[in-house]
Amino acid sequence: MLLPVVSVLFLAGCAVTAPELDRSELAEDISVQGIDLPESEMPRPSGELTLEEAIHQALWRNPRMQQAYAKLDLTAADVVEASQFSNPTLSLSVMRPEGGGGNEVGVGLAWGISGLLMRSARQDIAESHWESTRLQLAEGMVALASDTERAWYDAVAARQRAQVQALETRAADLGSLLGERFYDAGNMTDLKRAQLNIRAAEARLKLEDARQRERETRLRLAHLMGLPGEVDDWEVPGKLPLPLAGVEDREGLVEQALEQRLDLRAVDHALEGLTEGVALVRRYRWLGDIEPGIEFERETDGTRLWGGGISFTLPIFNQNQAGIARAEARLEDGEARRAQLEQAVTADVHQHFVRLAHHRDKFSAKRYELLPAREIELERMQERVNFMFDDVFDLLVTKQEELADWQRAVAALGDYWRARVDLAFTVAGELPDGAPGDEGYLETDALEHDPSEMDHDHHDHGDHGDHGDHGDHGDHGDHGDHGDHGDHGDHGDHGDHGDHGDHGDHGDHGDHGDHGDHGDHGDHGDHGDHGDHGDHGDHGDHGDHGDHGDHGDHGDHGDHDHGDHGDHGDDGHGGHH
Numbered sequence: 112m113l114l115p116v117v118s119v120l121f122l123a124g125c126a127v128t129a130p131e132l133d134r135s136e137l138a139e140d141i142s143v144q145g146i147d148l149p150e151s152e153m154p155r156p157s158g159e160l161t162l163e164e165a166i167h168q169a170l171w172r173n174p175r176m177q178q179a180y181a182k183l184d185l186t187a188a189d190v191v192e193a194s195q196f197s198n199p200t201l202s203l204s205v206m207r208p209e210g211g212g213g214n215e216v217g218v219g220l221a222w223g224i225s226g227l228l229m230r231s232a233r234q235d236i237a238e239s240h241w242e243s244t245r246l247q248l249a250e251g252m253v254a255l256a257s258d259t260e261r262a263w264y265d266a267v268a269a270r271q272r273a274q275v276q277a278l279e280t281r282a283a284d285l286g287s288l289l290g291e292r293f294y295d296a297g298n299m300t301d302l303k304r305a306q307l308n309i310r311a312a313e314a315r316l317k318l319e320d321a322r323q324r325e326r327e328t329r330l331r332l333a334h335l336m337g338l339p340g341e342v343d344d345w346e347v348p349g350k351l352p353l354p355l356a357g358v359e360d361r362e363g364l365v366e367q368a369l370e371q372r373l374d375l376r377a378v379d380h381a382l383e384g385l386t387e388g389v390a391l392v393r394r395y396r397w398l399g400d401i402e403p404g405i406e407f408e409r410e411t412d413g414t415r416l417w418g419g420g421i422s423f424t425l426p427i428f429n430q431n432q433a434g435i436a437r438a439e440a441r442l443e444d445g446e447a448r449r450a451q452l453e454q455a456v457t458a459d460v461h462q463h464f465v466r467l468a469h470h471r472d473k474f475s476a477k478r479y480e481l482l483p484a485r486e487i488e489l490e491r492m493q494e495r496v497n498f499m500f501d502d503v504f505d506l507l508v509t510k511q512e513e514l515a516d517w518q519r520a521v522a523a524l525g526d527y528w529r530a531r532v533d534l535a536f537t538v539a540g541e542l543p544d545g546a547p548g549d550e551g552y553l554e555t556d557a558l559e560h561d562p563s564e565m566d567h568d569h570h571d572h573g574d575h576g577d578h579g580d581h582g583d584h585g586d587h588g589d590h591g592d593h594g595d596h597g598d599h600g601d602h603g604d605h606g607d608h609g610d611h612g613d614h615g616d617h618g619d620h621g622d623h624g625d626h627g628d629h630g631d632h633g634d635h636g637d638h639g640d641h642g643d644h645g646d647h648g649d650h651g652d653h654g655d656h657g658d659h660g661d662h663g664d665h666g667d668h669g670d671h672d673h674g675d676h677g678d679h680g681d682d683g684h685g686g687h688h
Contacts, residue, residue, distance in 0.1 A: 130187050130241055132180075132248075140249040143371055145541040146170075146256045155338065156345040162263050162547070165336060169259040170252060172337025179248045186237075186244040193237035197226045200404075221404030221422070228398070232391040239384030246377035253373060257536040259335045261529055266328040266347045268525030271555060272518050273321040274349060276314075278558055279514035283314035286507040307504065314511070351524050353550040354471045355531075355542075358464065364538045365460045371539035372456055378449045385442040392438045396431045456537065463534035470527040477520040478553075485513040517558065524553055 138148045149167040156168060170176060202219035226233075290307035293299040329342045358364070369375065408416040492509045495501040528547075535542050 128191065130190055130238070132183060132245065137245070137249055137252075140246070140373060141252050141256075143540055144253050144256075144535070146253060148252075155341070156336070158345060160263075160345040160347055162260060165263045165332065166256045166259050168336035168338070169255050173255055173335060174337065175251060175255055179251045183241075183244050183248050186241045190234070190237040190241050193233040194230065196230065197223050215408065215410055218407040219404055220406075224403060225395070225398055229391060229395060232387055232394075236384040236387050236391070239380050239387070243377045243380035243384070246373050246380065250373035250377060253536065253539070255335070257532055259332070261532045262328065262332040262335050263347065264351070264525060264528040264532065266325070266332050267349070267351055268521055268528075269321070269325040269328040270347060270349050271351060271553070272521045272525075273318070273325045275514055275518045275521060275555055275558065276318045276321040279511050279518070280311075280314040280318040282507050282510045282514065283311040286504055286511075287311035289503065289507075303504075310508075310511070350552045350554060351521065351528065352547040352552050354474060354524070354527050355544040355547070355550055357468065357471060358534075358542055358544050360543075361461065361464050364464065364534075364542075365457055367540055368456050368460050368538040369453060373539065375449070375452060375456065378445070378452060382442070382445045382449060385438070385445045389435075389438045389442050392431065392434050396435060397426045459537045460534070463530060463537050467527065467530040467534050470523060470530050474520060474523040474527050477516065477523055481516055482513075482520060485516055489513055514558065517555065521553065521555070 134148065141148065146166065147163075149171045153164075153168050153171045156164060199220055199222040202217075202221065204217040204219075206215040206217070208215065287307045287310070290299055290304050294301075294304045326342075329347070330340065332347075333339055333342050403419070403421040405417070405419045407418075410416065489506075489509050492501065492506050496503055496506045531542065
C-alpha cells in the first residue's frame with residue numbers, strides 16, 4: 112500500500128518549474144546585429160529623434176514584443192506539462208450480498224506508467240520547442256528593429272525631399288510673379304503667361320505631395336514605436352548620410368547569414384524536437400497504456416484481502432502505425448522547410464547585395480555627374496541672361512530642373528539606405544563598411560540663398576540717379592528673395608542700349624515659351640516619387656552640393672557698370688525688366 116504512495120510523492124518532487132527567459136542570453140543573440148535592449152522604461156521621445164532612440168522605443172512599446180513574450184510563456188508551460196506524470200486513479204466499490212449480511216468493500220489504486228517511461232524524451236522535445244520559440248522572439252526583435260530603421264530613413268528622406276521641393280516651388284512661383292509683371296507691362300504673350308502659371312501650379316501640387324509623404328512616413332514611424340499618432344513632440348534629422356564604402360565579399364555575407372540567422376537556428380532547434388519525437392514513437396510503438404495498481408477488499412465476514420495487479424493494452428490491431436507515419440511526416444516537413452528557408456536566405460543576400468550596389472552607383476552618378484553638370488548649366492545660363500541672350504524665365508526653368516534632379520538624388524540616396532537595411536537584416540549582422548555618417552551627409556541647405564548675402568554693391572546703382580524709368584529695377588530685389596537668380600546682372604548692359612525701347616520686342620521672348628517647355632522638364636520632379644521606394648532609406652547625399660550657394664554670386668555679373676545708364680534716361684527699361 113505504501114509503495115504507490117511513495118512513488119507518487121517521489122515523482123511529484125521531480126516536476127520541474129517553467130523555464131525563465133534569460134535577458135542576458137537574449138541580449139547576446141540580438142547584439143550580434145548591432146541592437147541593444149533598453150534597460151528600463153523609455154521616456155516618450157522629444158526633440159530630434161535619433162535612429163537608436165527610435166529602435167529602443169519600438170522594442171519597449173510595440174505590442175508585437177508583448178505578443179512574442181506571451182507566446183514564449185505558453186511554450187514554457189508546455190515544458191512544465193511534459194515533465195509531469197499523470198495522476199493515479201483511485202477506485203472505490205461497495206457490494207451488498209443478497210439475503211443480508213455485511214457489505215463487501217473494495218478500494219483500488221491504479222497508476223499509468225507509460226508516461227513515466229517517456230517522460231525524459233517528452234521533456235527534451237518540449238525544451239527544444241521552447242528554445243526555438245525563444246529564438247523566434249529574438250528574431251522578431253531584430254525584424255522590428257529593421258522595420259523601425261527603414262521607417263526612420265524613410266522619414267528623413269521624405270523631409271529632405273520636401274525641403275528641396277519647397278525651393279523648386281518657390282522658383283516656379285517667382286517665375287509666375289515676374290510673368291504677371293511682364294504681362295501687365297505688355298511684354299508677355301498670353302501663352303507664355305499661362306505656361307508660367309501652369310508650372311507654378313504643378314510645383315505647388317508636387318510640394319503638397321511631398322509634404323503628405325513626409326506626414327505619412329512620420330506616422331508610420333510613430334506606429335512602429337508604439338506611439339500611434341504622436342508626431343508633434345519629435346523631429347527626425349533633415350539630411351541623409353552619404354553612402355559608405357562598397358561591400359565586396361558577397362560569398363562571405365552568404366556564409367555569415369547561414370551561420371547567424373536566428374530563424375535558421377530556431378528551425379534547427381525545432382528539428383531536434385521532431386527527430387526526438389520520431390525516435391520516441393518508434394521506441395514505444397508496442398507500448399500501450401500500462402497501469403499497475405493495488406487493490407484492497409474487505410469480505411462480508413470481515414476478511415481483508417490485499418493484492419496488486421497490472422493492466423496494459425495488447426497491440427494486436429493498432430501498433431501505432433499512424434503515430435509513426437505522422438511523426439515521420441512532420442520531420443520531413445521540417446527538413447524541407449529548413450532547406451527552403453536556407454535557399455531563401457541565400458537568394459535574399461544575393462538580391463539585396465545587387466540592389467545595394469545598384470542604388471549606390473545610381474546615387475553616385477546623380478551626385479558626381481548629373482548635379483555638377485546642372486550646376487555648370489545654371490552658371491552658363493546666368494551668364495546668357497546677364498548678356499540678354501536669354502531671359503530670366505529660362506534661368507528659372509533651369510533652376511527648377513536642377514532642383515528636381517536634387518530631389519531625385521535624395522530619393523536615390525533613400526533607396527540606398529533602404530537596401531542597406533534590408534541587406535543587414537538578411538545577413539543577421541552589421542555590414543563591414545562602417546557606420547552611417549562616417550562619410551558625411553548630403554547637404555541641401557546651400558541650395559537656398561539668402562538675398563541679404565547677394566553682392567549688390569558691384570552693380571554700381573549709384574549712377575541710376577539719371578534714370579527714373581529704371582525704378583522698376585527695384586523689382587529685382589524680389590528676385591533676390593528667391594535666391595536663385597543673381598539677375599541683377601541684367602542691369603549691366605543697359606548702358607549700351609539707346610534702343611531699349613525696342614526691348615519691348617523682348618515680349619517675343621514669349622517665344623521662349625518653347626523654353627517654357629522646360630517646364631515639362633520640371634515635371635520630372637514627379638519622378639521624385641520614386642523616393643517612395645526609397646522609403647527604404649535613400650537619405651541624403653546632398654552634403655557636397657552646397658556649392659550651389661555660389662549661384663547667389665551671379666549677382667556679380669552686375670559689374671557691367673550700370674553707370675552707363677546715364678545716357679539712357681528715356682530708354683524705358685523699366686517695363687522691359
